Amino acid sequence: MTNGTVTPELDSALEKHRPELTGYCYRMLGSSFEAEDAVQDTLVRAWRSYATFEGRSSLRSWLYRIATNVCLDMLTAGNKRARPMDLTAATPLAQAALSPRPDHTWLEPMPDARVLPQTADPAEAAVAKESVRLAFMAALQQLPPKQRAVLILREVLAWKASEVAELLGTSVASVNSALQRARATLAEREDRGADAAVSDPLDEEQQKLLERYVAAFEGYDMTALTALLHEDAVMTMPPFDLWLAGPADITGFMSTLGAACAGSRLLRVEANGLPAFAHYKPDPEAGGFAPWAVQVLEISDGRITGFHCFLDTKRWFPLFDLPLRLEAEADEVQ
Numbered sequence: 001m002t003n004g005t006v007t008p009e010l011d012s013a014l015e016k017h018r019p020e021l022t023g024y025c026y027r028m029l030g031s032s033f034e035a036e037d038a039v040q041d042t043l044v045r046a047w048r049s050y051a052t053f054e055g056r057s058s059l060r061s062w063l064y065r066i067a068t069n070v071c072l073d074m075l076t077a078g079n080k081r082a083r084p085m086d087l088t089a090a091t092p093l094a095q096a097a098l099s100p101r102p103d104h105t106w107l108e109p110m111p112d113a114r115v116l117p118q119t120a121d122p123a124e125a126a127v128a129k130e131s132v133r134l135a136f137m138a139a140l141q142q143l144p145p146k147q148r149a150v151l152i153l154r155e156v157l158a159w160k161a162s163e164v165a166e167l168l169g170t171s172v173a174s175v176n177s178a179l180q181r182a183r184a185t186l187a188e189r190e191d192r193g194a195d196a197a198v199s200d201p202l203d204e205e206q207q208k209l210l211e212r213y214v215a216a217f218e219g220y221d222m223t224a225l226t227a228l229l230h231e232d233a234v235m236t237m238p239p240f241d242l243w244l245a246g247p248a249d250i251t252g253f254m255s256t257l258g259a260a261c262a263g264s265r266l267l268r269v270e271a272n273g274l275p276a277f278a279h280y281k282p283d284p285e286a287g288g289f290a291p292w293a294v295q296v297l298e299i300s301d302g303r304i305t306g307f308h309c310f311l312d313t314k315r316w317f318p319l320f321d322l323p324l325r326l327e328a329e330a331d332e333v334q
Contacts, residue, residue, distance in 0.1 A: 021067050022115050023128070024067055024157070025042075025067055025071055026115050027148075027152050029081070030080075031104075031107075032108045034074060035110070038070045045070070061166075065167045068168070071145070075145040080142065081137075081138075081141045082105060082107060083106070083134065083243075084236045084237075084240070085234060085236065087105075091242050096242055097242065098237075098240045099242065100240055103312070105239070106239060107138055107141065109276070109294055109296055109316065113270070114319075116129065129273030130273060131152075132272050134272055134274070134306070139185075142185060146168065147178045148182070150182060151178075151186075155179075212228055213225075213297070216228060217266060218263075220263065220264075222254065226247045229307075230303035232245070232305065233246065233305050234305070236308045236309065237293075238310055238311065260281060261279070261281045261292065263282045264279055264280060264281045264289070264292070265326055267326075271294065274298060274299075275299065276296045278293075278317065279292045279293040287327075287328055288328045289325060289326040289327075289328070291313035293309040293311050294309070294316045295307065295308065295310075
């Protein structure tokens, strides 16, 4: 910056931190869009105040301090993003009803490319993916904001306690105490999906499981789908608070209230460090296929344990750079 003007060099230096800052803010806030807003606010504040940056810490540390303050300010309302199973008990199929809740209720999905830094270190990449998986993200939302920041900085980003203490303007003892309390809270929340064992990259068995899943779903073969679901599998459909447990209720729902999804098409995407698909269902009026959901799958012991369908396609499909419709293939038209 020269005489208060942002230079291309500074702009480039700040922008290179955007993906990791987005990942940090996403873990803090649980919302894809709020995370991107927080990062933009962080970079704007950095541009405006760069003249006061004295270089006593690295540019990266300074940006994280700004981002942390932005997130803590956004979290003062006390809203905790959640999954349906965090709010209600499972609904038996016979009582299934689609009741939406406001957008700010829900933990939101995020494309891997927006939050996972490029790294050649497989161990670092694995930790990054594990730290944005839905179960871990949901657990983070149960922590008080400052404990959340401490846990992410120490456990995910591997900052030293002294560095976190400096960032938060507190003592090392306070940081260590907050980390201990955060760990204890997470240990109490070893819940569904927390043990989702997804290799990076997917191993051959997991690849075959996904191929069988696509074939079963696109063929709407409930017998084949049942064989792929773990006995404790859950299905969620934000913004609806309904969630279903067990293969019988999941496939029963798909065969009844969800029957319009027969004949759908799936496109592979990457979300939350997990296998995911863009789900397009047949469009009887315009032909072809219309966007319906982003599906995020959790896998454990060779079966699907979580089947999470995020239905607000006007928000999710642009976020994932997905087309807003698919045309029918020639052999389907004839």
